Amino acid sequence: MCPGGAGGARPGRLTRVPPRSAPVPVPAMASKLLRAVVLGPPGSGKGTVCERIARRFGLQHLSSGQFLRESLGGGGEAGALAQQYLERGLLVPDHVITRLMMAELEKRREQHWLLDGFPRTLGQAKALDGICQLDLVISLNIPFETLKDRLSARWVHPASGRVYNMDFNPPHTQGVDDLTGEPLVQREDDRPEAVAARLRKYKDAAKPVMELYKSRGILHSFSGTETNKIWPYVYTLLSSRIPPVLPEEEH
Ligand SMILES: Nc1ncnc2c1ncn2[C@@H]1O[C@H](COP(=O)(O)OP(=O)(O)OP(=O)(O)O)[C@@H](O)[C@H]1O
Numbered sequence: 001m002c003p004g005g006a007g008g009a010r011p012g013r014l015t016r017v018p019p020r021s022a023p024v025p026v027p028a029m030a031s032k033l034l035r036a037v038v039l040g041p042p043g044s045g046k047g048t049v050c051e052r053i054a055r056r057f058g059l060q061h062l063s064s065g066q067f068l069r070e071s072l073g074g075g076g077e078a079g080a081l082a083q084q085y086l087e088r089g090l091l092v093p094d095h096v097i098t099r100l101m102m103a104e105l106e107k108r109r110e111q112h113w114l115l116d117g118f119p120r121t122l123g124q125a126k127a128l129d130g131i132c133q134l135d136l137v138i139s140l141n142i143p144f145e146t147l148k149d150r151l152s153a154r155w156v157h158p159a160s161g162r163v164y165n166m167d168f169n170p171p172h173t174q175g176v177d178d179l180t181g182e183p184l185v186q187r188e189d190d191r192p193e194a195v196a197a198r199l200r201k202y203k204d205a206a207k208p209v210m211e212l213y214k215s216r217g218i219l220h221s222f223s224g225t226e227t228n229k230i231w232p233y234v235y236t237l238l239s240s241r242i243p244p245v246l247p248e249e250e251h
């Protein structure tokens with residue numbers, strides 16, 4: 001049974017993940033809790049799209065990468081294990097990320113949520129199946145050249161996960177995080193030579209996950225080179241499932 005699901009009913013880029021302690025307004029008419037996933041290769045705009053969805057529709061944006069980064073400093077077992085993998089740009093083992101995500105989802109039984117970065121393998125998708133029936137899976141298909149360009153222009157604020165792009169959403173002051181004033185960095189694995197290998201690995205792992213969700217009729221794919229052009233379609237899809245809390249026009 002999906003955490004938060006009642007009986008048989010099926011029930012957070014500029015700021016990559018909204019503050020999870022902040023109350024999220026949920027419209028009174030939303031009777032079922034929405035369980036959604038955004039899939040896509042590195043640089044496809046998952047974080048950007050998730051942040052928009054989270055704000056417009058009052059969903060919690062749950063980023064596996066962000067949870068992992070937060071767990072690193074905690075001195076826990078999951079953090080220590082994960083660190084070795086993150087440092088090498090490898091996927092952490094399924095049982096580590098699955099345990100972490102299940103614990104986070106358990107805390108959010110009563111909220112609408114949207115997963116970013118999880119599940120990434122068939123094993124993870126099956127673990128998610130064990131606790132939850134997904135309503136919606138959004139897949140972002142972006143050409144390789146576009147991904148490479150975006151990632152080489154991506155700058156991040158490591159502590160918060162906030163993401164900027166020198167063309168698309170530059171920081172107010174170059175090289176500095178808007179909220180904290182701390183320096184922005186480029187990720188090692190965003191270099192063009194590293195990107196090709198990451199994309200290959202992504203495809204291999206994601207293919208069976210996509211096939212699974214396609215076979216269930218819950219996969220919705222969006223192709224293009226610009227998030228702003230894809231966004232209205234994503235907005236329309238979400239609007240058919242859950243009432244917006246903010247109008248579409250406000251980015
Ligand atoms: N579902 C997952 N399974 C295994 N490892 C994960 C998972 N999610 C995140 N990680 C680990 O955390 C790291 C950071 O994840 P994050 O999603 O922030 O960035 P990414 O995987 O490099 O992709 P993107 O460029 O799309 O943001 C990954 O490189 C990987 O080591």
Ligand SMILES: Nc1nc2c(ncn2[C@@H]2O[C@H](COP(=O)(O)OP(=O)(O)O)[C@@H](O)[C@H]2O)c(=O)[nH]1
Pocket residue numbers: 013040041042043044045046047048049150151153154155163164165166167168169225226227228
């Ligand atoms: N030029 C451009 N950059 C974009 C667009 N959409 C997202 N970005 C940027 O591309 C990079 C990757 O986006 P992100 O949301 O981090 O993708 P993710 O890796 O899939 O989570 C970030 O620097 C974004 O700011 C777009 O339509 N055009």
